[in-house]
Amino acid sequence: MSVGRIIAWAYVAVILLITIFPFYWMLRTALSNNYSLSTDPWSFFPVDFTFGAFKRALGLASPAEAAAQGGSGASLGLTLALRNSIIYAALLTVCTVFFSAIAAYAFARLHWRGRNTVFSILLTALMVPQVLTLLPNFVLVKDLGLLNTFAGLVLPNAFFSAFNIFFLRQFMLGLSTEIEEAAIIDGAGPLRVCFRIVLPMCSAPIATLALLTFINTWNDYFWPLLVSSDTSTSPLTLALAVFKQSSPQEALDWSGLMAATIIAALPMLLVFMVFGRRIVNSIGFTGLK
Structure with a gap:
């Protein structure tokens, strides 16, 4: 292991950490109680661990359960x-x-x-x-x-x-x-x-x-x-925006919004996991003459 190789691996590790950390923070927020987030906003682990945000995003939580965890009662549809x-x-x-x-x-x-x-x-x-x-x-x-x-x-x-x-x-x-x-x-x-x-x-x-x-x-x-302003044609990106704006509470339902975002991103994550190599190879195709 030369000095240059060590520096290169350290650089890659830093870039990887910077890239992955927002996704981890999104998951950490989604697994937290929305009311409890304000008590420990800088915790690196879920605050008052719960799957309630995912239940709210999927419309599986009752209004009483959603309100108890700081949710809006709205579902992602x-x-x-x-x-x-x-x-x-x-x-x-x-x-x-x-x-x-x-x-x-x-x-x-x-x-x-x-x-x-x-x-x-x-x-x-x-x-x-x-x-x-x-x-x-x-x-x-x-x-x-x-x-x-x-x-x-x-x-x-x-x-x-x-x-x-x-x-x-x-x-x-x-x-x-x-x-x-x-x-x-x-x-x-x-x-x-x-x-x-x-x-x-x-x-x-x-x-x-x-x-x-x-x-x-x-x-x-x-x-x-x-x-598109009708739910019959609105895609997931618009559904997320509507979910964000539908909170009647004083504070935004951050945990519910992050849970809904994870749900919306999962299909593309699966596509990239299956076809990631082909997507990366697209860089090589652009250089063919």
């Missing part, structure tokens, strides 16, 4: 919010990745006049902050009468993603053309070549984009806040 998040994230992921793959194939494999010019213009979308497109998209969705619908949530971002198109195009440019040329000689058209040859060869980057898109959509808050 987990089942409905979870269903909405799954539908929203799945629909947007499927649409965005599918149309991005088709566009990337057109830019990487088809030869047509103005292809590079159009692609250069498309790349300028990467430099436009997303906040600048929120108002025009909201007006469009409102004029179409799609507020409080899954179509309104998905439509503005379903057909175009500059990063996804660029990501897949760069990967496709590095693929060998021999198989495609053989298929064309045998009479295969562009669509058959795309769906039977090119896209299966791009399964790894497509899966990576699908995972990243699903995670980003699952965590999205501002766009659903604009177009």
Whole structure:
């Protein structure tokens, strides 16, 4: 063990501690009695250990039990919010990745006049902050009468993603053309070549984009806040905000809010545990030419 290696491991340990500590503090708060938190706010262990916060978040605690532990009596509405998040994230992921793959194939494999010019213009979308497109998209969705619908949530971002198109195009440019040329000689058209040859060869980057898109959509808050005010379409991120604002007590139900946050984060934690290696490998795909 050299001095440099010891310093490197110490640095990694510090960064790991800084990264993990907020999650531990969130769990510690969720396992504490909300009234007791104020008596020992700096304790590193749960204060008056209880699972009451999770019961309140899931709507399993009675109003009397919730009030006794400093809760609001409100529930997260987990089942409905979870269903909405799954539908929203799945629909947007499927649409965005599918149309991005088709566009990337057109830019990487088809030869047509103005292809590079159009692609250069498309790349300028990467430099436009997303906040600048929120108002025009909201007006469009409102004029179409799609507020409080899954179509309104998905439509503005379903057909175009500059990063996804660029990501897949760069990967496709590095693929060998021999198989495609053989298929064309045998009479295969562009669509058959795309769906039977090119896209299966791009399964790894497509899966990576699908995972990243699903995670980003699952965590999205501002766009659903604009177009969804009905519980029938509100995802988990909005349900958390409603849960936070529904406390009639003088103090906020911090333990209940942290418990609800943990419940909302568990699906993404499981996804990352299962597909974490593929997500990390996405860094390598971006360097392919």
